[in-house]
Amino acid sequence: xxxxxxxxxxxxxxxxxxxxxxxxxxxxxxxxxxxxxxxxxxxxxxxxxxxxxxxxxxxxxxxxxxxxxxxxxxxxxxxxxxxxxxxxxxxxxxxxxxxxxxxxxxxxxxxxxxxxxxxxxxxxxxxxxxxxxxxxxxxxxxxxxxxxxxxxxxxxxxxxxxxxxxxxxxxxxxxxxxxxxxxxxxxxxxxxxxxxxxxxxxxxxxxxxxxxxxxxxxxxxxxxxxxxxxxxxxxxxxxxxxxxxxxxxxxxxxxxxxxxxxxxxxxxxxxxxxxxxxxxxxxxxxxxxxxxxxxxxxxxxxxxxxxxxxxxxxxxxxxxxxxxxxxxxxxxxxxxxxxxxxxxxxxxxxxxxxxxxxxxxxxxxxxxxxxxxxxxxxxxxxxxxxxxxxxxxxxxxxxxxxxxxxxxxxxxxxxxxxxxxxxxxxxxxxxxxxxxxxxxxxxxxxxxxxxxxxxxxxxxxxxxxxxxxxxxxxxxxxxxxxxxxxxxxxxxxxxxxxxxxxxxxxxxxxxxxxxxxxxxxxxxxxxxxxxxxxxxxxxxxxxxxxxxxxxxxxxxxxxxxxxxxxxxxxxxxxxxxxxxxxxxxxxxxxxxxxxxxxxxxxxxxxxxxxxxxxxxxxxxxxxxxxxxxxx
Amino acid sequence: xxxxxxxxxxxxxxxxxxxxxxxxxxxxxxxxxxxxxxxxxxxxxxxxxxxxxxxxxxxxxxxxxxxxxxxxxxxxxxxxxxxxxxxxxxxxxxxxxxxxxxxxxxxxxxxxxxxxxxxxxxxxxxxxxxxxxxxxxxxxxxxxxxxxxxxxxxxxxxxxxxxxxxxxxxxxxxxxxxxxxxxxxxxxxxxxxxxxxxxxxxxxxxxxxxxxxxxxxxxxxxxxxxxxxxxxxxxxxxxxxxxxxxxxxxxxxxxxxxxxxxxxxxxxxxxxxxxxxxxxxxxxxxxxxxxxxxxxxxxxxxx
Numbered sequence: 039x040x041x042x043x044x045x046x047x048x049x050x051x052x053x054x055x056x057x058x059x060x061x062x063x064x065x066x067x068x069x070x071x072x073x074x075x076x077x078x079x080x081x082x083x084x085x086x087x088x089x090x091x092x093x094x095x096x097x098x099x100x101x102x103x104x105x106x107x108x109x110x111x112x113x114x115x116x117x118x119x120x121x122x123x124x125x126x127x128x129x130x131x132x133x134x135x136x137x138x139x140x141x142x143x144x145x146x147x148x149x150x151x152x153x154x155x156x157x158x159x160x161x162x163x164x165x166x167x168x169x170x171x172x173x174x175x176x177x178x179x180x181x182x183x184x185x186x187x188x189x190x191x192x193x194x195x196x197x198x199x200x201x202x203x204x205x206x207x208x209x210x211x212x213x214x215x216x217x218x219x220x221x222x223x224x225x226x227x228x229x230x231x232x233x234x235x236x237x238x239x240x241x242x243x244x245x246x247x248x249x250x251x252x253x254x255x256x257x258x259x260x261x262x263x264x265x266x267x268x269x270x271x272x273x274x275x276x277x278x279x280x281x282x283x284x285x286x287x288x289x290x291x292x293x294x295x296x297x298x299x300x301x302x303x304x305x306x307x308x309x310x311x312x313x314x315x316x317x318x319x320x321x322x323x324x325x326x327x328x329x330x331x332x333x334x335x336x337x338x339x340x341x342x343x344x345x346x347x348x349x350x351x352x353x354x355x356x357x358x359x360x361x362x363x364x365x366x367x368x369x370x371x372x373x374x375x376x377x378x379x380x381x382x383x384x385x386x387x388x389x390x391x392x393x394x395x396x397x398x399x400x401x402x403x404x405x406x407x408x409x410x411x412x413x414x415x416x417x418x419x420x421x422x423x424x425x426x427x428x429x430x431x432x433x434x435x436x437x438x439x440x441x442x443x444x445x446x447x448x449x450x451x452x453x454x455x456x457x458x459x460x461x462x463x464x465x466x467x468x469x470x471x472x473x474x475x476x477x478x479x480x481x482x483x484x485x486x487x488x489x490x491x492x493x494x495x496x497x498x499x500x501x502x503x504x505x506x507x508x509x510x511x512x513x514x515x516x517x518x519x520x521x522x523x524x525x526x527x528x529x530x531x532x533x534x535x536x537x538x539x540x541x542x543x544x545x546x547x548x549x550x551x552x553x554x555x556x557x558x559x560x561x562x563x564x565x566x567x568x569x570x571x572x573x574x575x576x577x578x579x580x581x582x583x584x585x586x587x588x589x590x591x592x593x594x595x596x597x598x599x600x601x602x603x604x605x606x607x608x609x610x611x612x613x614x615x616x617x618x619x620x621x622x623x624x625x626x627x628x629x630x631x632x633x634x635x636x637x638x639x640x641x642x643x644x645x646x647x648x649x650x651x652x653x654x655x656x657x658x659x660x661x662x663x664x665x666x667x668x669x
Numbered sequence: 670x671x672x673x674x675x676x677x678x679x680x681x682x683x684x685x686x687x688x689x690x691x692x693x694x695x696x697x698x699x700x701x702x703x704x705x706x707x708x709x710x711x712x713x714x715x716x717x718x719x720x721x722x723x724x725x726x727x728x729x730x731x732x733x734x735x736x737x738x739x740x741x742x743x744x745x746x747x748x749x750x751x752x753x754x755x756x757x758x759x760x761x762x763x764x765x766x767x768x769x770x771x772x773x774x775x776x777x778x779x780x781x782x783x784x785x786x787x788x789x790x791x792x793x794x795x796x797x798x799x800x801x802x803x804x805x806x807x808x809x810x811x812x813x814x815x816x817x818x819x820x821x822x823x824x825x826x827x828x829x830x831x832x833x834x835x836x837x838x839x840x841x842x843x844x845x846x847x848x849x850x851x852x853x854x855x856x857x858x859x860x861x862x863x864x865x866x867x868x869x870x871x872x873x874x875x876x877x878x879x880x881x882x883x884x885x886x887x888x889x890x891x892x893x894x895x896x897x898x899x900x901x902x903x904x905x906x907x908x909x910x911x912x913x914x915x916x917x918x919x920x921x922x923x924x925x926x927x928x929x930x931x932x933x934x935x936x937x938x939x940x941x942x943x944x945x946x947x948x949x950x951x952x953x954x955x956x957x958x959x960x961x962x963x964x965x966x967x968x969x970x971x972x
Contacts, residue, residue, distance in 0.1 A: 058676040061858075131835075132815045135808040135860045142678055144858065160835040285691040289724030297720075299688045299839075328722040339680070340687035342722070353695055377835055391840050394695070452840045459844040461834045 061135070061142035062265060065161040067185040068171030073202050076111070077171065077240030078134065078145055081262060084247040085138055131161045140266040155188060155410065155424035156377040159464050162192035163450070166270040169198045169261075174207045174237070177217050180411045183224060187410050190228035191373060191426065191466070193446045196270055197225070197233045200261065204237040204244060204253065211255040227413070234268075236261055274337035278362035279303030279311065280440070280448050282393035283355045287342055295326055295342040296351055298394070301447035303359060305343070306334040313349065314356045314438035315366040321346040354395030356438040356448070364448055367470035368436045371405070374429050376421040378455065378462035383420065383549055385556035387586045388462065390433055392451035398434040398589065399453065405429060420549050421463075430471060434589075442466035456582060490569030493527045497566035497595060498668045500659065502575040503584060503638060504601035505630045506616060507608035509647045509655075513601060514575040516656035521571060526669060529565055531558060533576045546627040552583055559587035566595055571668060579635045594666065599659060600641035604648045605630050672870040679867055686713070686855035687720040688839065689818060690802070693853050694727055696843040697800035700853075703789075704730040704757070706742040706749075707919045708875050709804030712864050713856060715873045717802075718753065729756035731801070733792055735784035736761060737772055737921035739897050745876045752874075758796065762788035772923045773902060780921070790826045793850060800843075800851045808860045818857045824848035862942055869935040878916045879938065881930045885909035892926035 068074045134145040146161035148154070162168065168189040172182055189197065199221050207213045218235035225233060236245055237253050238261055244250035247262040259267070280302045287295040305311075309322045324344040325332040335341045343357065351357075358364055376382055382401060390399035407418035408426040421427045442449030453463040490497050500517065502510040511532055521528050537544070541557055544550040555578055565572045578584050588596040608630065609617045620628035627633045638644075643662055645655045663669050673680045693700050702717060704710050717726040732746055750757035765783040772780040793801060807814045817833050819841045834842050845851060856864070868875060886893045887901075887909055894901070896909040901923055903909075914927035915938075932941045 163837040328719040340684040450838045461842045464837045
């Protein structure tokens, strides 16, 4: 191993002229043994950026855990967590900060195992450049393709192809040329602005931070030189003004300011702006700073803006250039990178966070899955962890956004599971679906209230949920008979009956169960519009779907009735003989056997159906409707 | 002259920290800012003043006092609270005090566990804070490098490094369940040098211990310990010597090594730092007691 010439402490001194540009944010990716951590460790070491106490620890660790015999194992400089050190792998995204005399850097070191698309997407979301490592002996692998595709998908426009371990192919120019030209061929459609191929050896330092004498045929810059000089200043400054409102500042009755970070463009007092999604127009009155008002502010400044007129602006709204506004829509097409071990369910309600705004969102349709190794389009009914798809999404309120290709800040969103609070997806908006804006809600002359008043009742949905065989339909039938006897206008939607008609195209996978409930919810809503009391009797095992139906309806219309019968009793009753078949393995995805039932957390009514007979339980339901003045 | 036009890097770091603070105030019910009197705390608190101007930061400060801080740190804390007109909550783990836990008699591991980690957990529970700002930076230590900006903690305050939420763009997932909380690190992307450059650019007051001056010290296992009060037992024949020293980080005085230095101004500190060959936490006794030591402490709820 070559080691750098010893230097006096004075020479290590980084001058006060360290670049004042923002740090270059890049990520490194490669397959397990491509030597990513070794390359970056080497870079830090050669730049004398490893502190003496860290170096001493490194030498100790190299002896204990290193894979290079007696040599220093640079990878150990980067692999932080204990488990990683023991297993010799990087599990998560790690960020490193270093500065050469010419530029400051932030490196996202992301693991690029088969299963770790999500980590790479995370690292790439905040990076300007990607260093893709290739083992010169192996050439381009499917992982290389995947990394390039994800980098492109996440909006990275600058790529370094580091052809590593060039020493192990005898510094052969032909190998380097073959790899770099086949990469260029592959990457053609990915829209990179520039691709720089460099032959390197992380282990020995060739072309890492100095030109190697062993690759005389290579006349380009070494890796560090390239990173120090590459221009990634994006076009934020030249783009139209956008500032999502993050926080409304009202320290006293005389001042009302809108705080946020400008994500593109610039702004000065007097500029005319639009507030989206409302479309109100006003002017910038002041840009308030701690040291006095500012004359102007630019992209990535965090500011507080006072407006000329008293208009209604809230967190989640966007201030934007008057003559070049973002789009506003409640439906759009987006690329999703799925990040959860629980699959995507079209129709399920998730939270979407976009531009400081959190709203309910559903994937209404998966148009296709994207094979991240080949870009091929695959048919898909769901997306699993690390899968990428193009989807239609619908959000509960209209939001302002730009296409991700135009603006990486205003076109990005995340999806959050409403129960686990897990971040389940990263999204990049492609374009708005104007279907929604063209199909305006028809103003109706006769209102819902007028319809139900004529029936002397208030519309409601009684949602009976519980295990198969719990007695849902039995109780629902008794309730309907009692309501009918009182002159109430009712309708019954029963699981089995709906599956014979409206939903006969659906099976019993989790995805189909979600869609089943979504359609029933929409039908129930139409029936409440007609003024009816709707009795729905469905196993509906997932909380998320029951909540989805609840949110379709107005405030108190949804009445969740949990028919709580112990599973042993359901199995004993087994009115349709289904438990017996499920337990024998003849039926798959049977709730209570091989699919779980999520117990309601706060049902409006909780019926102890194991210990009370159905007549009395039906009476409890009718009493509850009287208390709620439905009747 | 305004440094903002010259140093875009620092300007962006400040703007990012402001963004993070505003996000917390918008999305959490009861945030607090951990305050340790160190340089990072000073920078953090200064950014907070700017983030909410013309109002005051809408959260209190919290100092978890181990009772072994340098006297100058405590004086600085009280002066800072008075200068800014902010609430300064001080919490001492009285149970630890009653048990006589101290860095001298119990050793650094137990002292830190009881007085800092447990003290912090008790304080967060007592006031039911759901988000706590800290001044930690990712460049401080290897396991910190994988820490999120919004770091989720269970109801028992533990950190699970294997099960962290991905942080994409600047879209922070701030949702928590009842009893859970978030630790938030607005200076995650700053380096030690950035902090000092910011302190210089904005002329932020810091504890005088950072500046070199003759101070009474004893040398133990190669570490220079300042004799800050009479509680530090001296070995037979051990005598404090006056040496020109300063501190690169500040903690409990018996656990914090001084460095020999003549850097008595911010310019001199920054110049010294640029030429430094050792890491910032080298002087921290608690980091060296076992391998992977910081990660262990963090899992248990240390900041």
